[in-house]
Amino acid sequence: MGRWEPDARGRLEKAAMELYVERGFEETTVAEIAKRAGLTERTFFRHFADKREVLFAGAAMLHEVLVRTVDDAPPDLAPVDAAMAGVVAGGALIQERRAFARRRYEIIAANAELQERELIKLASLSAAAADALRRRGVADHAASLAAEVAIAVFRVAFERWVADPVHLDLPALMGASLDELRTVTADSGAGRPGATAAS
Amino acid sequence: MGRWEPDARGRLEKAAMELYVERGFEETTVAEIAKRAGLTERTFFRHFADKREVLFAGAAMLHEVLVRTVDDAPPDLAPVDAAMAGVVAGGALIQERRAFARRRYEIIAANAELQERELIKLASLSAAAADALRRRGVADHAASLAAEVAIAVFRVAFERWVADPVHLDLPALMGASLDELRTVTADSGAGRPGATAAS
DNA sequence: CCGAGTGATGTCATCTGCTGACATCAGCGT
């Protein structure tokens, strides 16, 4: 038996989630989290860079899956479709943790600081996807744009998914959102692919 | 003559910008800013919600111009084009403060906390643009998507603009980026507007 | 079996961002 109870990090994560739900993020102090986990404040900060990070540590897996999927996508897949494959894979992952994802979303939606952190995580996902596309030979700006589009679709689809208890299939919602984006984005003088009029 | 030197807020802003440039954002304390402005720490927080907000207070104008432009755009303009008109107007505004915009960008680029704030400001811009589009009768999700696309174009074009001293015309870069996005987004089986294969 | 080293944790001290409560005082209107 160890000197300490095992899985300190896990206990901290659990305690933090509970408290964030019970009384809100701002109203929860790190000292309280640590106490509930049977640890000290100092130890909390050894496991998580800051109070917010508890909710985002798991995002590393998302990052990894997204990048790997883009890397492994068929080489002839168009940039946007490759990026979409990545976010769809991420969506599948999220769907597996449906209950957790929704609780987490609620917490984040209730606090501006957390939304900031969420946005920068999404931005870093976008950057990673863009890098992966460049690795496939996609030109610089095209890669950024395709990645931004995919993440935008991800974001919009995810919001639809959390908001609507009927829509169970996040990847499907992403596909639908991409279709919609293509319709919306299509040049108003339709049928002229490539052309544009940015006035 | 007043009891105090005039324009306390302006002095704080100036002092903060100077110090952020001189020694970096993190390394600057609010007490130092206040001291340089001839005021107290407490007064700083009466003018700015937090240490970061100094760099973002001016964004209100951008917000306003963007929304007004979308509202005033010809009613028959396609959603994406209306949103683009908004961000292009914003781009023109930024271009007028070219030197400031670049200094500010440097400061923000050097600090993660500031990037978080920047992202949430952009997100709120996107939300505002989407609302304006809905006011024009654009459907819910289409509005979100068109706004997200416009902001993505804004972001990418802005990065090109700051990075490259040769490209002086931000609005033009935005137009070009939109074209590129349309090319990238276009269905790979080109010429079939509306169709897709999100496999 | 022992002693040195390691790694996770605890303890303590300190900074800094931020906030509430209350005091101060010039200028303004009546």
Next chain:
DNA sequence: ACGCTGATGTCAGCAGATGACATCACTCGG
């Protein structure tokens, strides 16, 4: 002249975050 208002100052205090150092079970070489 009087009181109100609004911008500022003063003071006290909490919470997040970090550095320095102590502790102690566990491990591994001898």
